[in-house]
Amino acid sequence: MPPVYVYCLQSTEELQKMVEESTLLLHQGEEVTVDACDLWSKYELVTAELAQMLFETIKITFEPSLATQFRGDYKSGKRLNIRRLIPYIASHYQNDRIWLRRSKPSRMNYQILVAIDDSSSMMENKCKLTAFKSLAVLSGALNRLEGVSFGICRFGEEVDLLKDFDEYMNSEAGAFVLQHLTFQQKKTNFVK
Numbered sequence: 001m002p003p004v005y006v007y008c009l010q011s012t013e014e015l016q017k018m019v020e021e022s023t024l025l026l027h028q029g030e031e032v033t034v035d036a037c038d039l040w041s042k043y044e045l046v047t048a049e050l051a052q053m054l055f056e057t058i059k060i061t062f063e064p065s066l067a068t069q070f071r072g073d074y075k076s077g078k079r080l081n082i083r084r085l086i087p088y089i090a091s092h093y094q095n096d097r098i099w100l101r102r103s104k105p106s107r108m109n110y111q112i113l114v115a116i117d118d119s120s121s122m123m124e125n126k127c128k129l130t131a132f133k134s135l136a137v138l139s140g141a142l143n144r145l146e147g148v149s150f151g152i153c154r155f156g157e158e159v160d161l162l163k164d165f166d167e168y169m170n171s172e173a174g175a176f177v178l179q180h181l182t183f184q185q186k187k188t189n190f191v192k
Helices: 012-025 036-046 048-058 082-090 120-124 128-144 171-180
Strands: 067-074 099-105 110-117 148-155 159-163
Touching: 012 036, 012 128, 036 048, 036 128, 036 171, 048 128, 110 128, 120 128, 128 148, 128 171, 159 171
Parallel strands: 110 148
Antiparallel strands: 067 099, 148 159
16 A cells, blocks of 8 residues: 655645655656655645546536436337337237337546657756646546546657556556656657
C-alpha cells in the first residue's frame, strides 16, 4: 500500500510554492533528486478542487444516453413480448399491450488517450509545471468517471505509452509518469 501523505500548511499558496520548487528539482542531471510519489501527491492536493469542477462538468457528457435494452408493455413498439402473446390471444385480442420499446440506457465505454509533448521546447517555454498540473487535473477528473478509461503517452522523437488504459491512476502511476516526462527529447517527430 502506498504511503499516505498529510500536509499541514498555512495556505494553498505555500503548497503551490513547494510543488513548483520540487518540480524544478525533479530532473537535475541524470538522477531523480525528488521523491516523485510525494510530488504527485502534492499535485493531487493542489489540483483537487479543479479536478472536482472538471468532473462535475464532463460527467453529463459521459452519462448513458443511448437506449439499447427493451422493456415495458406497450400498445406499439419495436419487438413483441412473447410472454404477453399467449394471454393476448386468450383474451380474444383485447389485452393488446404486447410490444417492447427501447427504454433503458446503457453505459458506453470510452477510452481517452492524453498525449504530452516531451520535447525540450516544453522546458524552454517553461510549460513543465503547467503540463504536470493539467495532467493531475485530468487524471483526478477521469478517475472518478465510470465507463471511462484513459491512458497517458509522451511524444517527441519517440512515442511511449506511460500509463495503459486498464491501469488505475494512483500515486505510483503518477510518480512513474512524472519520472518519465523529462522534457529533454531534441525534436518532435510528427510522422510517427
